[in-house]
Amino acid sequence: MLSEILRIVFFLTIPIIAIVFEGMHRKFMAMFQHRIGPPVVQPFYDLRKLWHKQTLEDNNDPFFKNAPFFYFLSTYALFLIIPFSLLAFDYDFIFLIYLTILSSGFYVLAGVSSDSPFSITAAMREMVLMVCYEVVLAVSVFSFVIVSGGLSLSSISSHYLAFSLPLASFALIAVSVVELKITPFDTAEAEPEVLTSVETEYSGRRLFFMELTNYMRRLFYVLLVPLLLFGLRSPFLYVTGGFFTLIGLSLSQASTPRYRVDQAFKSLFFIMIIALIEFIRVLSGLVWVF
């Protein structure tokens, strides 16, 4: 009963944890770039400012107006499964894949329904990359679930699968870089080319939800990667894994420039092939589980 309450409390505090993680990410970035950087609570200040800002939008499209809220809700729903399953049911990993696609879909919808050419270009780029990275994510997660021998993500919790599935682990880490729009795959958020990407036309509370959801997506991958790689058997290993995932993502952003969209697609295609090879290996039963 106590653990149930703790899980619910954890679920409710997800936005706050996401904001702290974003602050830590900025601090790590500053550390790599020899800057002092903003305080860890800076994202709180940013969001507080956005919450109180006037909304100035010249677009009455209902998709444009509502996409940020659905983007937020679909992303929040991901935390029903990750890291603790609040809704214990079989085949929850399919629900997870469905939600990630839905979340990315609302992000694209927000851009396409906007009038700005910058938002539309950014949404188009995101759509091009989505074709690849959602497949990679799905194939990698399927590989992990099949190898763990269960029907749900909770079955993974008791395994260390990082060494059994090295290629799928690599593909998963790579795809988290793409999903979070971190260099070298941040073409959809390339500031000099498309300004603030799909968020260009948003302001006030809608922009608040877009920003908060971006932070939550970052947290989601920071929680997902160590869960699939190391499981939940050792909480210490899990927390350390999450911490290193965050550092790794920051390091990726700090140490690489940005691909152009066609180059990003080519690299992603390569990652997709790696994930598929691992999937075929899993299906043919050539995997040794630790």
Add this chain to the structure above:
Amino acid sequence: MHDFVMPVGPQSPALKEPMLLKLKLEGEEVRSVDMRLGYTHKGVEGLLEGKNVDQAMYVASRICGICSISHERAFIRTVEDMMKKEVNERVKLIRTILFELERISSHLLWAGFMMHEIGFDTLFQYLWREREGVLDLFESICGNRVHKNICKIGSLRYDIAPVQEREVLDCLDSMQEKLKDYEDEIKKNKVIKERLKGVGKISKKTAIEYGLIGPNARASGIDNDVRRIDPYDSYADINFKTIVIKKGDAMERTLLRMREVHESMGIIRQCVEMLPSEKIPKFSLTNIKEGEAIGRVEAPRGELFYFLKVEDGLIRRAKVRTPTFAFIKILEKILKGVKIGDVPVIVASLDPCFSCMERVLVAKEDREEWMTEAEFRRKYSC
């Protein structure tokens, strides 16, 4: 595919100064480019006119924030030619040192900016950190970090003390190793190579047709360097190479500027070694009644040209041709057919500096308008 017009600028993260590029897109590809300038037209030539030479020098040095010494130096070269004035060896060497320090500062600023354009903010921060050392030197020698105002007709405002000579050499030593590392990173990083190689290619023929100058021309195989063609200060007595590369893409332009930084370091080291112990002459107000002269120097972006005509002790006509003015038109040609992702890279790779180049405004669309100078002044009240 979606076809629309994407405005890059006047305010855009891709441009650090105002300019409008209207890009007609077909998907991600640029079909045609319409370029608008004139957002920072200040009427600088008008400001120079009607002032005496000593007053005008302050205006000239403020035309550009990045190459302030180049403008000062070009102005002084023109006036000294007009007066047939000889300057002593120490003044010449100190001017050369400052001139090359400014080139290093400008190239590092540009290189950092270029890295930011391709999303490599870490290298951008590192390059600008090195540039801080040069700015500190300027503060120590000239008293200012940006608008230095150190040159005087026939002399300098301040001399360099032996301590400052050591500071200069120490700064260069500490910078050299790090810059080599950064250069290696640019050469070897896979993503940088993919983003810059073969992008914004300018052939030698095109470069000649569009009258390219400075590092952009040298990256396309044209040996064009005022320091060698028409030496001034101590350049005739110093050993240095003019770096010329043939490929003419964004990668070559980046590497060329990085190599020029090392060349400038060599020039500064030679100058510091050659500094004689004589004193710099005291400066006084310029007494010049009549005269007409031209002068040019090799600013960090290319040839900077000045024409001055003095009548009754006042400047009657001033003409300043900045390097960007000479090559900005080529953007319309090389941006056609490229991907939208390459546009910021190509624009940045030319190293444009808008606020010092804007001269005359042609604001009419589809209609040419011819005006006399008086009509133009009346109409735009400048």
